[in-house]
Amino acid sequence: MNDIVVNAKNLSLTFETNDGPVHALSGIDLTIKKGEFVSFIGPSGCGKTTFLRVLADLEQPTSGEVTINGVSPEQARKSRAYGFVFQAAGLYPWRTIGGNIRLPLEIMGYSKADQTQRVNRVLELVDLAGFEKKFPWQLSGGMQQRASIARALAFDADILLMDEPFGALDEIVRDHLNEQLLVLWAKTQKTIGFVTHSIPEAVYLSTKIVVMSPRPGRIIDIIDSPLPAERPLDIRDTPEFLAVAHRVREGLRAGNAYDD
């Protein structure tokens, strides 16, 4: 058994629209190893979200191959191999925080006792212990997004796919959540695919940064981060960090990301 989690070969996806075909993804080759934290960065329309959605079996590729844990995305989805965190927390207002986290567990048929134990564990993990009985509207936006991450962690998926999860939050909250996410990642050893359009966020979080560009959506550069695993927030002022950020920016420029 090897440790390759995601393996995409020459993957393309074309949407047929009224204005003609849109090449959302074109010739994507990428492998993600177990335990990696991979960020996808690029301007809108570069296919970063589409790629994540292909991995999640929410979109079907037009050509090429992709496997998750050695099986097709559909089989991976059906065996609940991943948790998906969307841009909006998407908590149900009629359920408490605990009830929201329990939702996928109910769907998957976990026993009542197991549900309770898991809810407590993941609430602890995202630092929301004691909020189980609260309703979503009683929590701040950042806390809601943490609850939605907890929900994605509650069942035993070893892959976490996150589609701009902090995109709607202000920068201060975002910094805090980035820090917490790294702690969480270290604790749980999950493989994480993370879509963002923030260069500092991508560099700070990732072990691997995938720089993408639009029309057609393709990979420009794949950067293996030289930063250490231990990352305090002020690592962002070090020359190593700035060098990586610079390389990301160069990649984006090469892909004409700054043209409009």
Add this chain to the structure above:
Amino acid sequence: MSWFMRHALPILTVVIAIMVLWYAGAVGLNSKWAYDKAKRANVELSFSGLIADTLSQIKPKLPAPHQVVAEIWRTTALKNITSRRSLVFHGWITLSATVLGFFMGTGLGILLAVGIVHSRAMDMSVMPWVIASQTIPILAIAPMVIVVLNAVGVSGLLPKAVISMYLSFFPVVVGMVKGLRSPDHMQLDQMRTWNASKVQTLWLLRLPSSTPYLFTSLKIAMAAALVGAIVAELPINQNGGLGARMLVGSYYGQTIQIWSALIVAAVLAAVLVALIGVLQNITLKRMGMAR
């Protein structure tokens, strides 16, 4: 004082305006009869005499508000509720058909909406019939249904409830189709990532999301159900009910009786709709969906 200005005053103004118009209408519409009577008796009718006469006729064209109120008081509070002259007795008969028909219509409406949302074939085939059903005047359908059901031995509450159901299922179908489709793409994708079945998506996401739409539909459905029950009581003289009361009133030109039955029906509808409103507020607040 400000509470009075903000809430009571607008309502009071409208009520007073209606009363003024109503009394003026009563005087106007009933004056011909008063003049004819005076002419036959060969007396000159003074203005105060005209007012007094037009507002106290036994079978006026338009009864005055106080006559209707007096009639309602006489036939509710002052009558034994088991009496056939009691509006409570008749109101109860209509109410039971209304409520039964309302529940049947709501059930049918929700079932149809669930089918329409989940099956393209049903969406294409059932929806046009649902809409067509409402274009047929209920006054044309009701007598047929009542008579046919009577002929096969089904009488009393059920045929009336069927008419109520016929009118009340429509707003529920339309509202629930919209409500069941109200979850956005992200919420449906989320269910898909959990590999949730259609039934689970229905129970855990679609039905709870549709609650605000359901209550709005239920208010319309309840009012329609009452209209249905009353119309269903018109075609053949049945064992009481507000509709039957109106029918009898119209046979004998008892306009005051017709109007009092009408007013009681309107109050009944208002109370039923208000009850649903209260239920709506409590439910949506508890579900965190209050506006």
